[in-house]
Amino acid sequence: MLYKVEMVVNIPPDMPKEVADEIKRREKNYAQKLQREGKWRHIWRIVGSYANVSIFDVDSHSELHDIISNLPLFPYMDIRVEALCRHPSAIREDDS
Secondary structure, three states: OEEEEEEEEOOOOOOOHHHHHHHHHHHHHHHHHHHHOOOEEEEEEOOOOOEEEEEEEOOOHHHHHHHHHOOOOHHHEEEEEEEEOOOOOOOOOOOO
16 A cells, blocks of 8 residues: 655754754664665655655555654654555556
8 A cells, every 4th residue: 555645844943952863863764674675665855844755655554654653753743644546547567
């Protein structure tokens, strides 16, 4: 199942830099692990924002929920999820 996930990060301005840096390091490691596993298929940065648009390929709504809620930055994110399905005009065979 494919999902478009929009994430906007709102780290509190009073969070110590070393704490924020550690959370970001853990976030990057977790995100790259999920990418290598094929769960996090695409990630794009939103220009001018601390935000991204991502495509996830998971087996269920519950799996996506678990993945998102385990993101180290999750407590500081506004997240929007939309389920996707293959468009009948798509020509690529690997995007379902």
